[in-house]
Amino acid sequence: MGFGRREFLGISAGLAAGLALSPASWRLARDLTRQSQDPPWLASLPKGQLLEATTTSLACPGAPGITVLAAQGRPLIVRGNPEHPLSRGALSPAAQAEAYSLYHPRRVAGPLKRNAAGALEPVSWAAALELLTERLKAAGGGVLAVGPAREGTLQNLLAEFMAGFGDGGGPGGSGGYLRMPCEADTARAALALMGGAGQPGYDLDNAPGLVLLGADAFDSMPASVHFRKTWGQKAQEFSCFFGPVHGASAALCQEWLPLASGRESHVALGLAWHLADLGRLGGDAARIPDLREFLALVRQRFGPAEVERETGLPPQALRLVAMQVAQGALAVPGSPAGQGAGLAPMVAGLALSVLAGRVNRSGGVYLTGEAGERAATRASVVGLPERFKEIALGLAQAPEVLLLMETDPAAGLPCTDLAVRAMKKAGFRVAFTSVLNASAKMCDLVLPAPMPLERWDDVETPYGLAFSTYGLARPLVRAGADARHPGDVLLDLSARLGRPLKYSSFRQMLRERVALLEGSGGYVAGRVAPWQVLAGAPQPAPEADLWKALSEGALWVRPEQAPVPALSCGAAFLAKATAPAAIDLSLPLTLALQSTQRTGVPGMGVPLQSLTAIRKDEARGALSVARMNGATARLVRVRQGDTVRLAGPSGRMEALVDLDESVMDGHVALLLGLGQCEGEPGGNAQRLTATTPEPVSGRSTWAACRVSLERI
Amino acid sequence: MSVTHERAASEIPSGGRFRRGSRELWALCAALGLIAGLAAGWLGYPRLTSVVLTQPIRFSHSAHAKQDVACRTCHFEGPDGTFNGFPDIGVCASCHAEPTGGRSEDEKEADKLVVEYVRGKKAVPWLSLARQPDHVLFDHGPHLRFGCPACHPDMSHQDYPELRQNRVSGYRNWTMSMERCQTCHRQQSASVDCVSCHR
Amino acid sequence: MSGVVWGMVIDLDRCTGCGVCQSACRLENNIPPQQGGRDSDWISVAREVNGQAFPESDALFLPKPCMHCEHPPCVAACPVGATVKSGQGGIVSQNPARCIGCRACMKACPYGVRRFTWTDPSWPRGMDATLTPFASVRPKGVVEKCTFCAHRLVLGNSGVSGAREQDGTGGFVTACAQACPTGAIEFGEIATLLRGREAFALLAEQGTGPQVHYVTRRAWVRGGK
Known part of the structure; x- marks a missing residue:
């Protein structure tokens, strides 16, 4: 007897038969199926309440x-x-x-310091603050701070902190407090020029019609979420958009009137001519101090023929729009990219409302007062792009210490190459930021800030709203990094510098701010919306515990029914500022910059989940898409899908050509906010821009840059 | 079959390499193989694929019930009707703030809870018995009226129900089968559409 | 539930192409960040043009979710019953646990709104902590699509079951319709939504009977579709 091959086969056959008769194979199949339906290696879903x-x-x-x-x-x-x-x-x-x-993949986990080898390495908060205090002490007045465009207590604190360094912001000084450029600042400056105070806001809620004089009211304008909600319900009302590209704002308007970049003031003043010609000036037009000069300017230089020559818009079209304005349509001035326009389009656009008697009237332009002090009023007179240009070109002294408060000028400022050069000249660069953005990568010290949902903060009247607002954000989760609130860091720094501010913490500052609001005439929006109050509804009583209501996400509002102020039309300024400018014919195309809230927060980069909200006609991979119409493409000899090099006066970028008849002749449309950091879609269109000073005001403008284009 | 038999008979010379006795041995081997196979299939496979899980804390329901702790103290509906599932550590901490220092098993477990979780404000990673796979969308709210034991082990009868998990599928011994869900849904005339329970 | 048929009316003149519907859908339904340039959104927003040269040109944005057809060709094509026309207001369900990834439904769908998961989903490190409990994490090799946020019908609009009492089924709304700032996407009982409106459906000649309808004042859109 031996155990041979036959016996082995017997056992195997028996085993196989036994297994086949048992449910094991079915169970294995079942278990594998179940595993494939809910693979353990994939992320699991949250459980619980x-x-x-x-x-x-x-x-x-x-x-x-x-x-x-x-x-x-x-x-x-x-x-x-x-x-x-x-x-x-x-x-x-x-x-x-x-x-x-x-x-966020680029979230800063803890304080970073540049070491001798030039790399950023982790450092403790104590060491970081000690180093910064030392550098600030040594810098004296040469400290320059750059704050974000947003209004709020943090910005006020930064302005107050910077005031401690003395007035370094005067001409020739190297220090001071500057803000990222924004349309709200332009609008406030325009209003000041016309003799008003505060921030203009547009009462779309009660307006029977809408004329967007370049303003991107339905996308990049801060108040656009509210405006879209409002106008989406009023799509039947008359509305038109003047601008070079049929984009988001044009999409919600009934009519698109193609208008070249930088020609907004011509249309506004052309409409003023028609308004005067129709004899439909506002009832209190006689109160306008410079009415005669303004009408003389309009008659002399902005008659239908002149405006048609400058803008290509037929007089009949403007006549129809002017009739709508006469019947109450609200004119909103601005720039299609929400930035880069000078004062002239703002002044001209606001003058139209002044002329039609629509200021501080329901459905018109409201001058919203401050919900307290505003950081903007304390910012240096010279704007950030101008100052950085001067520093880069060696015309102004570079700051000893450059403080970046949650901003990304290296990616977000026009003419980025100059901005980067200016930043490199600073002796010591510090960034308060929650993600490592392009600017933070250049800094010597990076101080992590908590993200939204992790911090106390406040927001004030987004630009565009016709009423003052104030909202609080509260922390709902512990910070996911070794982060400290920039406000608390600033308070700590001022104590270390030997000039403590009177607040114990940033939260304390917010509480005091809210206490100030309690007696200032507003209410917490609830059943009665602020625009209903503007339309004549009685204002509800103020909230008893404002801090509690606001910290739970309610909104404080103050619709102001102030008397109609005596605003001028800025005739003297407009006469000089709208003089024809020289055009560089070597750069054949005009850049139609587009801006959108889809590209996320400045300095944070494109939100990952929104990647598909960046459409294929805006960016493909690392290349931005340059949109132009067929006629323009023939003119510059490019075709659909070509890779081209766009060159501005000082910077260049590559892009893909996409033929799109939604862009008017002679323009190339590019989306801003892309390619701000490595690995993000698209390229940064700010590299192409170059700033030109506006006549009289001297403000940088870059809304109508010219570029050349060649196929590569 | 018969053909192969005939061929086998004709080809194998009697008393040759394969002796007569080996046929019985072969049969024995085959039978042993069959038994081994059946055993592996019926008994071995389930044992191989299942793993016994132990809760991070040996929580005794009866010990709590004896102290007159109501079920609702730990398992409750939120103010908006949502079911909390497991209590968070704050609920445990409201009674177990300090270690008891006792010697009994239960007291030792309670102290472990205090030391490891309550003091660190760490959530206890309780293992859910009737865990469903992620593609099942189960909402406690509408099912509460049928009573917990309709789906969960009845805690008034067993303190430490055995918890096994299939290594391959991740299903547990208390995981509900779709058939059971459907049976009950049909009885109650509730929806049996895919969208009602699958996500 | 009997008799209710859920549907959408999308006002093309009100869409600004802001993409909020897409990101609301991605976040609600655990769609991973885009990989490899393939479409993964359950609702797409494409620019449609009238084909004319400037200045006669006109354009609009067309949001396109699953049409939840009355006679869905995908359901007929599915060999395993992973996609069925449900009794819950005509929602065409998609059960990725049952799907075998044969993609017959994608070929059958004339609207191209079904998506195949070419890879296992992945999120940047840590970001999977923000997955919602409303949709499973679909593995590689299955087909997925818009479900009209059916989980909200089960759980209530906020995803919190107790909220259902206040919302009622009448308040059932999809994530995209809820987030849309201009109200271009309206969701509800389709018969009520269509009342008194001149709506049209995409590829109506296919006879699939979409439950998603569109309205616009632009004649060229209707002509071209």
């Missing part, structure tokens, strides 16, 4: 109220708060990004 919390969005410039859904203390998703007057359930991709941005 879902909780909702309401607060205000810090990331979206429109400050909509948000509802944050959280499980196990972790925010999962951000939605619009239906109860909040600036959201009514809607929000922007930037606000939606607040939850997942907490896990």
Whole structure:
């Protein structure tokens, strides 16, 4: 007897038969199927109770109220708060990004310091603050701070902190407090020039019609979430958009009237001519101090023939629009990119409302007062692009210490190459930031800041709103990094510098701010919306516990029914500022910059989840898409899909050509906000821009840059 | 079959390499193989694929019930009707703030809870018995009226229900099968559409 | 539930192409950040043009979710019953756990709104902590699509079950419609939404009977579709 091959086969056959008769194979198949349906190597879903919390969005410039859904203390998703007057359930991709941005791949985990080898290395907070204090002490007056365009207590604190360094912001000084350029500042300066005070706001809610004089009211304008919500319900009303590209704002308007970049003031003044010609000036037009000069200017230089020559718009079209303005349509001035326009288009556009008697009237332009002090009023008279240009060209002294407060000038300023050169000249660069953006990468010290949803902060009247607002954001989650609130760091620094400010913490500052609001005539928006008060509804009583209401995500509003101020039309300024400018014919195309809230928060980069919201006609891979119409493409000899090199006066970039008849002749449309950091889609169109000083005001303008284009 | 038999008979010379006795041995081997196979299939496979899980804390429901702790103290609906599932550590901490220092098993477990979780404000990673795969969307709210034991082990009868998990599928011994869900849904005339329970 | 048919009416004249519907959908339904340039959105927003040269040109943005057809060709094509026309207001369900990834439904769908998961989903490190409990993480090799946020019908609009009492089924709304700032996307009982409006459907001649309808004042859009 031996155990041979036959016996082995017998056992095997028996085993096989036994296994086949048992359910093991079926169970294995079943288990594998179940595994494939819910693979253990994939991320698992949150369990347990879902909780909702309401607060205000810090990331979206429109400050909509948000509802944050959280499980196990972790925010999962951000939605619009239906109860909040600036959201009514809607929000922007930037606000939606607040939850997942907490896990931003470029998030700064702790303080970083540049070492001898030139790399950023982790350092303790104590060491970082000691180093910064030392450098600030040594710098004396040569400290320059750059703040974001957003208004709020943090910006006020930065301005106050910088005031401690003395007035370094005067001509020739190297220090001071500057802000990233924004349309709100331009609008405020325009209003000041016309003899008004505060920030102009546009009462779309009560306007029977809308004329967008270049203003990108339905996309990049801070108040656009509110405006879209409002105008979406009034799509039947007359509305038209003047601008070089049929984009988001044109899409919601009934009519698109193609207008070359930088020609907004001509249309506004042309409309003023028609308004005067129709004899439809406002009832109190006689009160306008420079009415006679303004009408003389308009008659002399902005008659239908002249305007048609300058803009290509037929007089009949303008006549129809002017008739709508006469019947109450609201004119909103601005620039299609929400930046880079000078004062002239603003003054001309506001003058139209002054002329039609629409200031501080329901459905018109309101001058919103401050909800307290405003950092903007304390910023240096010279703007940031101008100052950086001077520093880069060696015309102004470079600062000893450059403080970047949650801004990214290296990617966000016009003519980025000059901005980068200026930043490199600074002796010591410090960035307060939550993500390592292009500017922070150049800095010697990076101080991590908490993200939205992790911090106390406030937001004030987003530009465009016809009423003052104030909202609070509260921390809903512990900071995911070794971060400190920049406000608290500034307070700490001022104590270390031997001139402590009178606040114990940033939160204390906010509390005092809210206490100040309590007696200033506003109310917490609830059943009665602020625009209803503007339309004549009685204003509700103020809230008893304002801090509690605001920290739970409510909005303080103050619709002001102030008397109609005596505004001038800025005739003397307009006469000089709208003189024909020289055109560089070697650069055949005009850049039609586009800007959108889809590209996220400046300095944070494109939100990852919104990547598909960047359409294929805006960026493909690392290349931006340059859109132009067929006739323009023939003119510059390029075809659909060509890779081209665009060159401005001082910078260049590559792009893909996309033929799009939504762009008017002679223009090339590029989206801003892309390619701000490595690995992001598209290229940064700010590299192509170059600033030119506006006549009289001297402000930098870059809304109508010219570029050349060659196929590569 | 018969053909092969005939061929086998004709080809194998009797008393040759394959002796007569080996046929019985072969049969024995085959039978042993069959038994081994059946055993492996019926008994071995489930043992191989299942793993016994132990809760991070040996929580005794009866010990808590004896102290007159109501079920609702730990398992409750939120103000908006949402079911909390496991209590968070704050609920445990409200009674177990300090270690008891006791000697009994339960007291030792309670102290472990205090030391490891309550003091660190760390959530206890409780293992859910009736864990469903992620493609199942189950909402406790509408099911509460059927009573917990309709789906979960009845905690009034067993303190430490055995918890096994399939290594391959990740299913647990208390995981509900779709058939059971459907049966009950049909009885209650509730929806049996895919969208009602799958996500 | 009987008799209710859910649907959408999308006002093309009100869409500004802001993309909020897309990101709201991505976040709600755990769609991973785009990889490899393939379409992964359950609702796409494409620019449509009238084909004329400037200045006669006109353009609009066309949001396109699953049409939840009355006679869905995908359901007929599916060999395993992973996609069915449900009794829950005519929502065409998609059950990725049952899907075998044969993609017959994608070929059958005339609207191109079904997406195949070419890779296992992945999120940047840590970001999977923001996954919602509303949609499973679909593995590689299955087809997925818009479900009209059916989980909201089950759980209530906020995803919190207790909120359902206040919302009622009448308040059931999808994530995209909720987030849309201009109200271009309206969601609800389709018969009520269509009342008194001149709406049209995409590829109506295919006879699929979409439950998503469009309205616009532009004649060229209707002509071209």
